[in-house]
Amino acid sequence: MPVQDYLDKHMLSRKIEDAVNAAVRAKASDPVLFISNHMKKAVPSVITKVKARQILDSRGIPTVEVDLHTNKGMFRASAPSSDASGMYEAIELRDGDKGLYLGNSVSKAVKNVNEKISEALVGMDPTLQSQIDQAMMALDKTEKKSELGVNAILAVSIAACKAGAAQKEVPLYKHIADLSGKGHLTLPVPAFTVISGGKRTGNNLAIQEIMILPIGASKFEEALQMGSETYHHLKAVITEKYGAHGCNVGEDGGFAPNISSVKEVLDLVKEAISRTDYKDQIKLAIDVAATDFCIGTKYDLDYKSVDKGQNFMSADDMIGMYKELCSEYPIVSVEDPFDKEDWDHTKRFSSLGICQVVGDDLITSNPKRIKRAIEESTCNSLLIKINQIGTLTEIIEVIKLAKDAHWGVVMSHRCGETEDSFIADLAVGLSTGQIKAGAPCRGERLAKYNQLLRIEEELGDDAFYAGEDWRQSH
Numbered sequence: 001m002p003v004q005d006y007l008d009k010h011m012l013s014r015k016i017e018d019a020v021n022a023a024v025r026a027k028a029s030d031p032v033l034f035i036s037n038h039m040k041k042a043v044p045s046v047i048t049k050v051k052a053r054q055i056l057d058s059r060g061i062p063t064v065e066v067d068l069h070t071n072k073g074m075f076r077a078s079a080p081s082s083d084a085s086g087m088y089e090a091i092e093l094r095d096g097d098k099g100l101y102l103g104n105s106v107s108k109a110v111k112n113v114n115e116k117i118s119e120a121l122v123g124m125d126p127t128l129q130s131q132i133d134q135a136m137m138a139l140d141k142t143e144k145k146s147e148l149g150v151n152a153i154l155a156v157s158i159a160a161c162k163a164g165a166a167q168k169e170v171p172l173y174k175h176i177a178d179l180s181g182k183g184h185l186t187l188p189v190p191a192f193t194v195i196s197g198g199k200r201t202g203n204n205l206a207i208q209e210i211m212i213l214p215i216g217a218s219k220f221e222e223a224l225q226m227g228s229e230t231y232h233h234l235k236a237v238i239t240e241k242y243g244a245h246g247c248n249v250g251e252d253g254g255f256a257p258n259i260s261s262v263k264e265v266l267d268l269v270k271e272a273i274s275r276t277d278y279k280d281q282i283k284l285a286i287d288v289a290a291t292d293f294c295i296g297t298k299y300d301l302d303y304k305s306v307d308k309g310q311n312f313m314s315a316d317d318m319i320g321m322y323k324e325l326c327s328e329y330p331i332v333s334v335e336d337p338f339d340k341e342d343w344d345h346t347k348r349f350s351s352l353g354i355c356q357v358v359g360d361d362l363i364t365s366n367p368k369r370i371k372r373a374i375e376e377s378t379c380n381s382l383l384i385k386i387n388q389i390g391t392l393t394e395i396i397e398v399i400k401l402a403k404d405a406h407w408g409v410v411m412s413h414r415c416g417e418t419e420d421s422f423i424a425d426l427a428v429g430l431s432t433g434q435i436k437a438g439a440p441c442r443g444e445r446l447a448k449y450n451q452l453l454r455i456e457e458e459l460g461d462d463a464f465y466a467g468e469d470w471r472q473s474h
């Protein structure tokens with residue numbers, strides 16, 4: 001094709017002339033760079049390529065990473081992963097070949113991105129998030145995303161969101177806020193894991209974790225400092241009392257001293273806080289994960305202590321224990337206080353109004369179970385795990401459900417994390433008010449907290465830290 005015909009076909013002469021005129025008007029110091037950038041903006045961005053690969057998460061277990069390309073560049077995202085999918089959450093697709101990563105490889109999910117999802121999305125506008133997510137759901141056709149795998153769909157959905165933000169030339173959190181229709185941006189209160197127990201650690205503590213919430217901080221930067229200093233004071237407290245071996249850490253960085261008594265570990269945390277200058281500014285939260293030690297209708301708090309025998313408590317006994325703990329310690333939040341199917345006792349505990357009651361295993365970010373919990377007043381806060389849902393569009397919808405019911409919302413990491421910091425931007429853009437991303441230690445956990453530092457810095461005087469309003473961030 002002759003050059004003039006090519007210029008005419010693509011109307012390049014007009015576009016180049018417009019770019020030159022714009023450079024003259026702007027008195028550009030580097031006209032070539034200015035014209036180049038102007039021409040880029042004149043071309044609508046589309047997805048040109050979607051490429052997935054298998055990478056390892058923080059536990060050394062495979063997950064899916066995606067590179068999504070547009071004419072603005074390449075945008076990378078990875079899916080967090082977890083132990084096993086519950087019956088109410090979206091399903092991670094794994095190969096099941098015991099000869100490859102003990103059955104945990106994700107080559108099928110990777111192939112689904114590279115062959116099926118890529119073909120469906122190439123040519124789409126990355127700013128149209130809901131259309132991209134709907135295209136993937138239509139391709140999958142299953143309620144739990146078991147055909148393509150939630151690990152495949154989620155990684156693409158996040159990468160598309162990053163590409164959309166770049167196309168609009170706005171920060172990721174601002175793009176997310178735009179997608180949700182919310183203008184208000186909130187830096188969340190972090191719930192730092194400081195003590196780990198439950199099935200993911202080798203100690204005798206039945207409950208899964210004890211967290212600290214720097215509610216009294218004036219900004220996120222100060223909250224992170226409070227968390228870090230308390231964490232290191234706690235390390236000293238544990239070392240003094242149990243020796244250095246008590247400072248081994250769990251998967252998310254919490255210390256795992258070999259103690260079975262909940263009060264004993266709470267006393268350690270209380271002592272660590274007392275060594276700081278923050279005192280009443282830091283509150284406590286516990287994730288009981290009671291399903292893990294529920295046998296029938298009883299709870300065995302010594303299920304990990306081989307030599308102790310069994311220590312069964314009824315659900316009513318557990319309510320009594322929680323009431324006692326909340327009166328003796330500054331506990332403001334309890335997650336999964338009962339078995340995931342015990343709606344009745346969870347409701348009874350919530351109705352006492354003692355603290356925030358968070359539904360995790362109970363509702364697994366599932367819209368149907370969230371609606372039921374709202375209707376029955378079962379709990380009053382939603383834990384969001386993005387890989388239980390699978391697309392940004394659906395995440396925005398379930399958070400809206402919770403907020404419309406005046407629930408608290410906790411943005412959560414997973415045990416299998418990556419260095420992707422997306423949930424930090426998500427928490428700010430959707431003003432969740434709370435984020436749970438592990439201890440203030442370990443790189444994959446700090447990736448989220450450090451990103452929140454950057455966001456706060458970027459927002460400057462417009463930065464708003466949830467603080468005392470951690471449950472009402474709307």
